[in-house]
Amino acid sequence: xxxxxxxxxxxxxxxxxxISQPLVTNIYTADPSAHVFEGKIYIYPSHDVESNIPFDDLxxxxxxEDYHVLSMDTPDGKATDHGVALHxxxxxxxxxxxxxxxxxxxxxxxYLFFPAKDHEGIFRIGVAKSKSPAGxxxxxxxxxxxxxxxxxxxxxxxxxxxxxxxxGIWGGQLQRWRNxxxxxxxxxxxxxxxxxxEPALCGKIARLTKDLLEFDEAPQDVVxxxxxxxxxxxxxxxxxxxxxxxxxxxxxxxxxxxxxGDTHFLCYGIxxxxxxxxxxxxxxxxxxxxWTSHHxxxxxxxxxxxxxxxxxxxxGVTHLRSVKVTxxxxxxxxxxxxxxxxxx
Ligand code: FUB
Numbered sequence: 001x002x003x004x005x006x007x008x009x010x011x012x013x014x015x016x017x018x019i020s021q022p023l024v025t026n027i028y029t030a031d032p033s034a035h036v037f038e039g040k041i042y043i044y045p046s047h048d049v050e051s052n053i054p055f056d057d058l059x060x061x062x063x064x065e066d067y068h069v070l071s072m073d074t075p076d077g078k079a080t081d082h083g084v085a086l087h088x089x090x091x092x093x094x095x096x097x098x099x100x101x102x103x104x105x106x107x108x109x110x111y112l113f114f115p116a117k118d119h120e121g122i123f124r125i126g127v128a129k130s131k132s133p134a135g136x137x138x139x140x141x142x143x144x145x146x147x148x149x150x151x152x153x154x155x156x157x158x159x160x161x162x163x164x165x166x167x168g169i170w171g172g173q174l175q176r177w178r179n180x181x182x183x184x185x186x187x188x189x190x191x192x193x194x195x196x197x198e199p200a201l202c203g204k205i206a207r208l209t210k211d212l213l214e215f216d217e218a219p220q221d222v223v224x225x226x227x228x229x230x231x232x233x234x235x236x237x238x239x240x241x242x243x244x245x246x247x248x249x250x251x252x253x254x255x256x257x258x259x260x261g262d263t264h265f266l267c268y269g270i271x272x273x274x275x276x277x278x279x280x281x282x283x284x285x286x287x288x289x290x291w292t293s294h295h296x297x298x299x300x301x302x303x304x305x306x307x308x309x310x311x312x313x314x315x316g317v318t319h320l321r322s323v324k325v326t327x328x329x330x331x332x333x334x335x336x337x338x339x340x341x342x343x344x
Contacts, residue, residue, distance in 0.1 A: 009316060011315045011316070014289065017342040018324075022324060023070060024323070025313060026081060027047060029309070032323040033153065033307075040073055043070040043323060044102055045068070045070065045309075045323050046321075047064055047065075047067055047098075049065065057188075059097075062099060063096060063097060065098060067112065068081055071134060085134065086098075086128050086137045086139065090139060091128075093116075097116055097117045097123075098115075099151065100294055104154040108131070109130070110130045110131070110133045110135075112127065114126055115149070115152060115166075123172065124148060125148075126143045127139070127144060127213050148177050149174045149204070154208070161207055163274045167203040168243030168244070168261075169243065170190075172243050194234040197233055197234075201234065203243075204220065222256060224276070225269070226280055229277075237260065239260065243259050244293070248297045248304075254273060256269050256271060256276060259292070259294055264288070266283065266293050268281050285308055285338070286341060290311030292318065294308070304329070305326065309322060326339060
């Protein structure tokens, strides 16, 4: 139910049909990355604000300036907003657009991974550290060397290796790095995008160094394949990668999930190792109100949960979103049951 349809929506009715309600209403939040730290659920979202920047296909209206951390004792409990955890003014290399972040813990230190545009207008990924999962976080003076694009998600494997997944097309600039360096020509969202019959642009993965502050290897493609093992094509808009990478491990398999962007689905593929390839396996979440869809998947106790967002609280304003949570079910074959965010 993307933005072009919102004038037909009765939001009171829609909210009655919604399978879950915003976790907080004092601020707008989006792109929730959830983790269990110290026995509680910590959520690292974007903090949406009204900037009055006109809507465009590069997402300039997503002009976020800081991050707040939320926490909950249980998935059905009340969420606490811990206030500002990091502000763009405190990050020497960053200029604007503090988009979807993630966090990781190692040896009692918490690391916040976040994208922002640098002073040349190029998205980079930074790291900030704290002794508390709620922050405040102290940023590194420079972004991760060789980092680019948006939507970092950090996955810790059972052998204590940490991997960072990232990338997003259109406003996320992934297509501008297609040939290995930033192409300064042509800002439009579709410039540099492959043709419909070419392999789709891929999200990226790199193992992190032990201190979690740098890439330990050159980023590689995260390939999603179809039922015949061929890479998905760029024209396969209902299934190909757009942004919002996330990885979770279930019964020894690796699940790579992501947003299809302009077709508004959250989808996933299954692989045998963190690098993939990931065989396309289906949809996790049908379209929500608002253009974007972005999520995380997190176990708490015996159950799994999908953290996601929609724009129902702002009555359809695409850049004013609210984080929500609902249970996610893997069936007996390990397939994820598709979730409809509004009943009936
Ligand atoms: O929140 C800004 C951008 O919108 C995120 O980086 C994307 O994943 C989309 O949710």
